[in-house]
Amino acid sequence: MSEKFDPFVAEWTSFATSPKYSLVEKCLKLSQLLEYPNLNFNDYIQKINDIGKSLQLSITNIDNPTYRISMLNEHFFHRYGFKGDTDDYYNPKNDFLNDVIEKKSGIPITLSILYAEVAKHIGLDLRIVGFPSHVIVKYKEEIIVDPFNQGKLLTIDDLNEILYRNYGDDVEFLPEFLNELRPEHVLIRMLRNLKNSYTHSYAYDKAMRCTNMILGLEPNMPEDIRDKGVLEHYLLNNGEALKFLNRYLELEPNAEDADFVLELIRSIREKINQ
Numbered sequence: 370m371s372e373k374f375d376p377f378v379a380e381w382t383s384f385a386t387s388p389k390y391s392l393v394e395k396c397l398k399l400s401q402l403l404e405y406p407n408l409n410f411n412d413y414i415q416k417i418n419d420i421g422k423s424l425q426l427s428i429t430n431i432d433n434p435t436y437r438i439s440m441l442n443e444h445f446f447h448r449y450g451f452k453g454d455t456d457d458y459y460n461p462k463n464d465f466l467n468d469v470i471e472k473k474s475g476i477p478i479t480l481s482i483l484y485a486e487v488a489k490h491i492g493l494d495l496r497i498v499g500f501p502s503h504v505i506v507k508y509k510e511e512i513i514v515d516p517f518n519q520g521k522l523l524t525i526d527d528l529n530e531i532l533y534r535n536y537g538d539d540v541e542f543l544p545e546f547l548n549e550l551r552p553e554h555v556l557i558r559m560l561r562n563l564k565n566s567y568t569h570s571y572a573y574d575k576a577m578r579c580t581n582m583i584l585g586l587e588p589n590m591p592e593d594i595r596d597k598g599v600l601e602h603y604l605l606n607n608g609e610a611l612k613f614l615n616r617y618l619e620l621e622p623n624a625e626d627a628d629f630v631l632e633l634i635r636s637i638r639e640k641i642n643q
Contacts, residue, residue: 375581377402382585385556392552393417393486396466396479399556403563403578404465413467417483420449421490428491434508435522437491442520445487449473451480453517461566464559477517478504478558484516499550499558500528502535507547553586564596573603591620595630607637 384390384398394410401408424444428437445451454463454474462468466482469475475483478497481504485495495506495514505523506514513523521527525542532540550558560579567576577600583593598613614634618627 377578378581378585381582385553385586392482392555393466395552395556396482396559399559399582400465400467402582403575404461405467408467413470416470417486418490420445421487424487425490432492434493434512437493438508438512438514438520438522441484441488441491441493445484446519451475451483452519453477453480459566459569461563464562464566476562477515478555478562480516481506482555484514484520496549497555498547499554500546501532501540503531504550504558507549510547513547557583557586557590561593568600573600576600577604589620591617591624594620595626599633602633602637607641610637
């Protein structure tokens with residue numbers, strides 16, 4: 370689907386897909402574009418490096434990943450006070466890395482990014498895992514860690530409990546749930562969180578900006594094409610809404626929400642013809 374050139378999306382896409390920038394820098398760029406135009410990246414990169422360098426000083430030469438994770442946990446959660454935000458989980462600030470660094474609380478995805486970044490300072494190569502509804506990190510294939518819950522080491526039973534809590538009996542554990550998330554997909558997951566938060570607070574312009582940023586990275590994502598159509602409808606751009614809603618049904622003709630989308634299309638057409 371051809372789209373008119375959007376310099377905002379072009380700037381974001383160029384930065385987010387460039388190998389020159391780290392995941393942390395890309396997260397800070399996301400913050401800068403959406404909420405904090407005067408954000409100084411170096412200030413926050415320095416804060417993360419300071420945490421990592423002070424951790425280095427407390428580590429002995431024991432090259433044992435479990436020991437190093439325990440020291441990382443003591444440092445990150447107890448000395449620096451990072452924690453999961455259970456009181457205001459859906460606050461958009463929890464998806465902005467600069468806010469999470471400042472308030473020392475966040476959601477699984479942002480805490481996992483920071484936790485993995487600090488871990489690099491003690492030689493731990495932790496990978497971000499896109500587990501359904503709850504991002505976590507892993508060391509090789511041996512150790513699964515939950516930065517949202519104070520660095521708890523997770524068993525298969527724990528992972529099944531997370532699935533049950535969020536999906537009931539509808540989702541069974543699959544090994545691919547522990548696959549590493551590529552940086553672009555980490556960013557998409559953060560943007561979807563923000564899109565939902567903004568939509569629920571009726572900030573449709575901001576939700577649309579997030580949707581356009583997602584589609585800049587993955588132009589043919591059906592879910593986001595559908596959401597763009599719905600947001601265009603909320604913003605009273607009914608011609609654009611029809612274009613994206615019809616495109617969604619072309620991509621997903623058997624979608625579970627196809628009846629809802631068809632009814633929305635019918636309603637929009639009626640409004641246009643009035």
